[in-house]
Amino acid sequence: EKEISMTGGACRSCGASLESAVVIHHSIEMPDQLAESRSTITSDEEERQRLGYEVTRHYTPSGTRQFYVVGDPGEPLLTISYDHSGKIVSINHGPIPSDKDEPQSGFTLCTACNRWIFGKDGVKDHLDPKNEMKRCWRNGTEENIIRNIVLYTNTRHDVVKIDVPTLLDSEGNPLDEELYRSFFTTLAQAIIEGVQISMNVGVDEIRYFLMPDPQNRKKSSIILYETSEGGAGILESIADHSTFHEVIRQALTILHEYDEKKCDRACYECLCNYYNQFDHDLLDRKLALPLLRDLLTPGIQTVPDSSPSAKKMLEDLLKTCESSLEQTVLESIYLAGLPLPDSGQKVITEGGELIARPDFAYQENGHSIVIFVDGPDHDNESQKRDDEMKRDRLDLMGDTVFTIHYRDDLQVKINDLAELLL
Secondary structure, three states: HHHHHHOOOOOOOOOOOOOOOOOEEEEEEOOOOOOOOOOOOHHHHHHHHHEEEEEEEEEOOOOOOEEEEEOOOOOOOOEEEEEEEEEEEEEEEEEOOOOOOOOOOOOEEEEEOOOOOOOOOOOHHHHHHOOOOOOOOOOOOOEEEEEEEEEEEEEEEEEEEEEEEOOEOOOOOOHHHHHHHHHHHHHHHHHHHHHHHHHHOOOOEEEEEEEEEEOOEEEEEEEEEEEEOOOOOOOOHHHOHHHHHHHHEEEEEEEEOOOOOOOOOOOOOOOOOOHHHHHHHOOOHHHHHHHHHOOOOOOOOEEEEOOOOHHHHHHHHHHHOOOOOHHHHHHHHHHHHOOOOEEEEEEEEEEEEEOOOOEEEEEEEEEEEEEEOOOOHHHHHHHHHHHHHHHHHHHHHOOOEEEEOOOOHHHHHHHHHHHHHH
């Protein structure tokens, strides 16, 4: 509700309406737990072990991403974004109900004794003073019981988001929308196995989930993320031409593309495994093969961020520009697919003393990359000396100074900036 009031009812990342968003009233960031070893388990615990928990994962982009297209930028086969510090929120909605018609109820907590309560009669037994085995040892009452709690973790990871603009079948016709879920599940599993083999990484090092497309809820984005917080740099290379094509080749190999004997839909020699057994009915290698074949040869190109938040940020930064040259530099940064600066014309001080006011600045892990765009007026000798003194001071403060002169080859300078940022 607070998010809706702050953003005017639209998602700040993708612009989608939040009117139908589910509001979670009781949530706890996954706390440290105390467990005790027992030789036996109850029937409720056995049921939870068998059915598991309803866990969903959600991705919020950071402000710094790189964007790529595979194939013709006008009609790309894939769009890819790489995010070095994407936020992954994992939400545990509680045990999966044994009855499919039973609603998801979340977790129940007694705040008097800080114990989790499970089972249909769990609360009743917990509050029954005559139940010596299960009653609350701190004499909790109904007021101490909180129901429908979800548990969550909020962590930062290396994230790759993959979108398929046009879904086609083996004949080149639009894919039946009823097959969309099977298509994305199969494609995601093939790609992640291709990544694991081509990059020699373990099953637990990279995972994926599907995120609904806000423009078409039947479509999905494939979210790959490194499980270690902060990332190990595995996914960063996926946009490299040779690495990407090797991932696709391995994915085709997994799907029996080069085998004489092939399964009909999916088997344990290609897509099926212990971890995705709930998806076995969805997997169908034939749905993903046409696209993967088309991805074997096209090149990968860098493109600008077209999200509403990026366009709004560009508009705000353009308003800070004090010359047409600064506007040209900023637009060139954007069109090159580079992250936009964090600020424009921000005054830098030290101990209350004004040091400089760079035209643009990036905040990078505790220090700044400051950009000065020098027009003809900076050719004046006194101005040169003043510029040199201020920029030397910034260098001593630990900031990286990057200067673009009006006589410089702008494309060369943009390439140099890319090496600093990426």
